[in-house]
Amino acid sequence: MKNSIPSGVVQFFEPLSSLRRSTENSLIEFFKDNSYKEIVTPSFSYENGISSGLFEPLKTKLFKLIDKSSGQTMILRADITMQIMQAVLMGDFDMPARICYADNIYRDIKEHSGQKREFKQVGVELLGIKEKTADNEIINLSIESLRKFDIKDITVRISDTYIFERLFEKYGLNDSKKTKKIKGFLEKKNISLILKSITELPNNFIDNLKRLETLSGYVKKNNDYYNDVLDIAQDAIDTAKKIQSDNKDIKVFLDLFYCEHPMYHHGITFSVFSENRSLVVGGRYGNVTKPFGKYIPATGFAINLDELIYFLSNKEKK
Amino acid sequence: MITIALPKGRLMEESIDILNKKGLNVDIVKNSRKLFFYDKNEDYKFLIVRAQDVATYVEYQAADLGIVGFDVLTESSKDVFELTDLGIGYCKMVVAGKSKECFEQKTNNIRVATKFVNVAKKYFEQKGINAEIIKLYGSIELAPLLGIADCIVDIVSTGRTLRENGLEVLDEIFESTAMLIANRVTFYTKNSKIKKFIDIIDEKNN
Numbered sequence: 001m002k003n004s005i006p007s008g009v010v011q012f013f014e015p016l017s018s019l020r021r022s023t024e025n026s027l028i029e030f031f032k033d034n035s036y037k038e039i040v041t042p043s044f045s046y047e048n049g050i051s052s053g054l055f056e057p058l059k060t061k062l063f064k065l066i067d068k069s070s071g072q073t074m075i076l077r078a079d080i081t082m083q084i085m086q087a088v089l090m091g092d093f094d095m096p097a098r099i100c101y102a103d104n105i106y107r108d109i110k111e112h113s114g115q116k117r118e119f120k121q122v123g124v125e126l127l128g129i130k131e132k133t134a135d136n137e138i139i140n141l142s143i144e145s146l147r148k149f150d151i152k153d154i155t156v157r158i159s160d161t162y163i164f165e166r167l168f169e170k171y172g173l174n175d176s177k178k179t180k181k182i183k184g185f186l187e188k189k190n191i192s193l194i195l196k197s198i199t200e201l202p203n204n205f206i207d208n209l210k211r212l213e214t215l216s217g218y219v220k221k222n223n224d225y226y227n228d229v230l231d232i233a234q235d236a237i238d239t240a241k242k243i244q245s246d247n248k249d250i251k252v253f254l255d256l257f258y259c260e261h262p263m264y265h266h267g268i269t270f271s272v273f274s275e276n277r278s279l280v281v282g283g284r285y286g287n288v289t290k291p292f293g294k295y296i297p298a299t300g301f302a303i304n305l306d307e308l309i310y311f312l313s314n315k316e317k318k
Numbered sequence: 319m320i321t322i323a324l325p326k327g328r329l330m331e332e333s334i335d336i337l338n339k340k341g342l343n344v345d346i347v348k349n350s351r352k353l354f355f356y357d358k359n360e361d362y363k364f365l366i367v368r369a370q371d372v373a374t375y376v377e378y379q380a381a382d383l384g385i386v387g388f389d390v391l392t393e394s395s396k397d398v399f400e401l402t403d404l405g406i407g408y409c410k411m412v413v414a415g416k417s418k419e420c421f422e423q424k425t426n427n428i429r430v431a432t433k434f435v436n437v438a439k440k441y442f443e444q445k446g447i448n449a450e451i452i453k454l455y456g457s458i459e460l461a462p463l464l465g466i467a468d469c470i471v472d473i474v475s476t477g478r479t480l481r482e483n484g485l486e487v488l489d490e491i492f493e494s495t496a497m498l499i500a501n502r503v504t505f506y507t508k509n510s511k512i513k514k515f516i517d518i519i520d521e522k523n524n
Contacts, residue, residue, distance in 0.1 A: 114378060157506045192403030192497075217509060253506045271506070276379065278503050 008109055008117030010306065020120075020309045023149070024102050027122045027303065030148055031100035034141060036124050038100050041083040047073040052291040053082050056262050061107040076106035081300065084125050085289045088296070095128025095296070102305070116306065123282075125300035132235065134299050135268040135284070136242050142272050142280045142301045143247055149312055154250040155273045156243060158219075159258030160236035161265050161283075163212065167232055171202040186259035189213075213257040219244050229256060239268050268299070277311050279303060320504075320511045322362055323381035325369035325390075329407045329496055333385050333519070336406070340518045362515065373398055373499060382504040383512065389473050389494040393434045399500040401512075402520050407496040411437060413489040414480050415462055415469030420488070431461030431470045438471040441491050459483040 005011065012020055028038060044065070051059065063076040077083060080103055088097060102122040109115045124141065126134050143154060164186060173179045178198060185193045191209060194201075211228055219240040220226070226237050233256050240254040260269070269283030282301025289296050324330040337344045343358035346366075353366045365381055372386040373396035385404065389411050411434065420428055431452045432438045442449035452467055459479055461467035469488060474480055480487065498519065500512060 155507045188398070188400040190400040190497075193400070196403070196493075217513075251507075253509060255506070273503055273507050276504050276507050 006117070007111050008115070010116065010118075016309060016313060019313060020305065023309050023312065024120070024122055024305055026148060027145055027305075028100060028102055030145055031124050031141075034098075036098040036100035038102075039084060039087055041077065041080065041087060041101065041103060043077050043104070043106075044074045045077065045083060045086075047075045050075070050082050050086065053085070053288045054079060055264050058107070061109060063106050063108050077103060078105060078107050080105065080121055080123070080302070081125065081285060082288060085127075085296070085298070086292065088127060089289065089292050089294060093127070096134075097127040098124070099127070099300075100124045119307075120305040121302045122305050123300055123302035125298060127286075127296050127298045130286075130297035132239060132242075132268075134297070135239050136246070138282060138299050138301055139239070139243050139270050140246055142270075142282060142303075143243075143250065145303070146272060146274065146279060149308075151274045151279070151311075151315075152249075153274050154247075155253060156247075156250060157253045157255050157258075157271045157273070158236060158240040158243060158268065159255040159270070160233065160239075160268050161258070161260050161263055162267055163229075163233050163236060163256055164259050167205075167208055167212075170232070171205045173202070173205075180261075183259055183261040186257075187261040189257060209257070216254060216256045216258075219252045219254045235268060270301075274311070275315075277307070279308055279311065319361060319363055320382040320508055320515060321365060321380070322515070323365045323367050323372045323375040323384035323386075325372050325386055326366055327369065329369070329385060329387060330366065332406045333404075333496070336404075336519055342518060361511075370394065376499050376501050379501045379504060382501050382508055383515065384499045385496050386499060387473075387494050388492070388497050389434065389437075391497055391499065392492070392494075393436050395436065396499075397502065399502060399505055400497045401500050401505075402498045402516060404496040404498055404520065407494075409473040409475045409494050411471065411473055411491040411494060412487045413441070413469055413471055413491065414459075414474070414485045415488050416485060418488055420468035428469065429467040431458050431467035432472060433458060434471055434473075437491065441471065459485055 032038065047064065058078050062078050065074045067074050080101055084099055084101065102120065104118055104120050106118050109117050126138055139156065143156065146154065168174050168179055182194055182198060191213060195206065215226060215229060226233065236254060236256060240252050244252040265283035265285055266287045267284030271278055272280035280301050280303050284299045286296055286298040324333055334344050334346065346355055355364050356362065365375060367375055369386060369390050372384040373391055373394050375381045376384040376398050377396045387407050389409065427448045427450045429452060430438050430442065430449045431454050433454060435451050435453050438449065438451050452461065454461060458470045458472045461470055462485060463483060473494065477487065498516065505512060
């Protein structure tokens with residue numbers, strides 16, 4: 001049809017198009033003011049060069065093309081983090097490196113899922129620092145970047161994907177079929193199904209799961225409150241407390257019962273919400289450079305620019 | 319205020335009974351066509367939707383919470399939290415047919431009639447059986463009798479409909495009860511209110 005555009009892509013008209021342009025510019029300027037340097041990556045990569053590090057569920061959502069000169073398969077950018085890491089490794093950057101970006105993401109999502117096949121992400125990556133200071137810097141920067149737009153009513157969710165990894169290790173449950181099944185249920189916070197359908201679980205394992213679930217909530221100042229889970233959850237507790245003390249006016253939800261399956265983030269992960277909308281997602285992902293032969297500790301966050309401008313535009317209308 | 323999507327039918331009635339028992343005072347006006355209502359204190363807004371749509375309303379945040387059978391939830395595979403098993407609305411997802419023989423013809427395609435296309439597909443894939451899935455919207459039990467399918471995948475509670483139509487359970491896929499599901503964002507932003515509602519509706523807490 002002459003007048004139709006593919007599903008999952010969007011045309012922006014005024015005033016949204018201007019809002020989109022100015023929002024992107026002020027985010028990038030703000031990141032640059034905080035010592036983050038911009039990288040612009042190409043829209044195409046060779047599938048071979050990048051696919052080993054790609055997040056597994058993305059592999060079925062790639063737009064693919066053939067490079068006629070080399071016969072190789074190329075993919076449209078489906079995840080910017082991988083490309084940034086590739087650029088950093090190729091460019092032999094000095095560490096720590098602070099990078100920011102604003103680029104389109106392309107994912108071949110099935111129709112009627114409500115998701116977009118093209119959207120713009122603006123974000124930062126902080127590479128080369130394994131200490132918690134990097135997590136704090138990144139989470140605080142994400143909150144500050146929203147404050148730039150006078151966004152209030154902020155809730156931050158802070159978790160650590162290693163909590164369950166440590167728990168599985170403690171109970172000798174690593175990498176079995178049973179563990180995969182448990183992770184699938186945990187990802188949905190479905191403890192009832194674990195009880196119902198997984199047999200022969202080690203003693204106390206379920207008690208520990210329940211404890212993590214019960215202790216999750218808006219962060220408590222009282223140190224003793226978390227005593228029972230300190231051995232596996234100290235990093236998340238410290239980070240949540242630090243973010244709360246740096247930002248007295250926001251709510252910090254410490255989710256100790258948080259699972260990613262398959263696991264994308266490795267370590268501290270977070271989301272930032274306002275007025276019941278998810279505006280920022282971020283966390284540790286240094287493991288993605290392992291397939292390229294080098295481990296670089298890394299954390300970062302991404303803002304879906306299109307979601308943010310819809311949010312800002314609705315706020316203006318109110 | 320939090321919004322809760324309820325599935326039209328028996329499950330909704332059972333859920334409202336529990337809420338009333340706990341003193342929430344929820345009353346739906348009989349013969350009304352209104353698709354939403356509130357509790358007496360107006361702490362909760364309830365939406366009346368089709369069971370198949372509950373998880374969609376929750377995923378898209380038209381509702382913060384929803385009550386839906388695990389059978390329907392598994393079929394729709396929506397991106398929501400499954401907070402607690404409410405223990406009501408028990409049924410079983412089964413494979414049924416005229417006899418075990420339909421399982422034994424591994425070399426041929428088995429024709430399976432069902433409302434639960436994704437559940438059936440996954441089940442036969444895991445069994446290593448080639449299945450041709452025929453989507454039907456009701457009276458599934460007729461399909462094997464009329465020869466358009468070798469077996470069916472459907473839910474049963476007492477098994478009476480199967481028996482009266484000359485079918486037997488060939489395998490049980492899973493047991494299903496109602497789950498309380500939550501939106502992945504408002505779970506965090508409205509957590510205190512959500513926890514309060516769980517305390518009210520989850521019979522295990524009493």
